[in-house]
Amino acid sequence: MHKVPLVESLAVIGRGTRNWIADRPIVVSFEVTDGCTCYCKHCDHGGPKDQSKNLRPADYQRYMDALRPCVVQVSGGEPLMRADLVEIVRNIQCGSGLPYTILVSNWSLMSESRYLELREAGVDQFSVSLDFPDERHDEFRRHPGLYKHLSNVIPRVAALGHDDIVLNSCITAENVGEINAMADKAREWGVNISYSAYSARRTGCRDYLLTSPEQLALLNRELDRVEGRRQDAHNWVVSSCTTLEATRRYFAQGGAPGCKAGLRFLVVTADGMLQPCSMQFQRYPLEERARMIEEFTRRNTCGECYVSIRSYLDKSFPRVLWENVSNFFSLESESR
């Protein structure tokens, strides 16, 4: 994975340290639309939604000034549905490489020219969802032709050589046997891969959780292999060892305690309200972030997910710093 240059790394790490001390969020996820091009089996966002109350690109500056995150996820729904996405990304940028900006998308509407425009506007990392290494992806996402489109556009864009694309596979009962096959696909396409874990909190459906001893044994076998492959020279598996371990524990124990939603990370909804995370729907105005921490974070007992935003941030500060520095920033050696 491409690393952020030294000066920009120092800016991101400096701001992260100040935010940690000041109880400001490290990561903010802007859900720039509720609508989507897919109807995924594991998600509640599917299909078109009312867009009339969406924040406009210039509105994002007010959120950046108040929250000052060092990492921003631009997500949704499907963010590429916004024709003004490049403008949104520009308005999020604060200079000196801040914030480190990740576009989380299904890439159904991605093209080479749009990728280049978004890079130019300030996207540092493109996170592309992949649930299967073949056409079963279309069935799971209920979007015919999506896999063919990905297998066409991803290798073409990856060949430009920017090394900023990371497939993100959400592990479910349906695809647990494909964990390494998806890593193979990432290698074949010339991109990186990370893993996150299905949560029933979004839809209430428990069918995609891994619960039986057979499912958990398969998960462990697949992740054992992934951990072995993390050590190889290509460095294309981005999930850290501690995240993979926590993912095993999350499925085995049916949850992951210690969530810092609302404090270390938060969501800004498409219409501009703060939420602790994408699966907790208590809404607060920007000015009432402190009330969200008091009312939600300090009393939160929910451990119902282990998605990537948690895997970046639930650890101690030195651990968070070390893992992110060694993965994405330029201060340390290549070892992860």
Ligand SMILES: C[S@@+](CC[C@H](N)C(=O)[O-])C[C@H]1O[C@@H](n2cnc3c(N)ncnc32)[C@H](O)[C@@H]1O
């Ligand atoms: C909500 S989507 C938004 C961005 C974009 N539409 C996409 O699919 O990448 C962000 C990520 O959440 C994951 N996701 C959706 N439903 C989930 C669930 N129930 N549990 C865990 N992750 C989920 C998706 O697979 C995707 O990688």
Ligand code: SF4
């Ligand atoms: S996971 Fe992403 S692509 Fe699928 S329905 Fe949800 S928002 Fe849309």
Ligand code: SF4
């Ligand atoms: S564990 Fe945390 S991030 Fe996950 S659903 Fe619960 S409150 Fe949200």
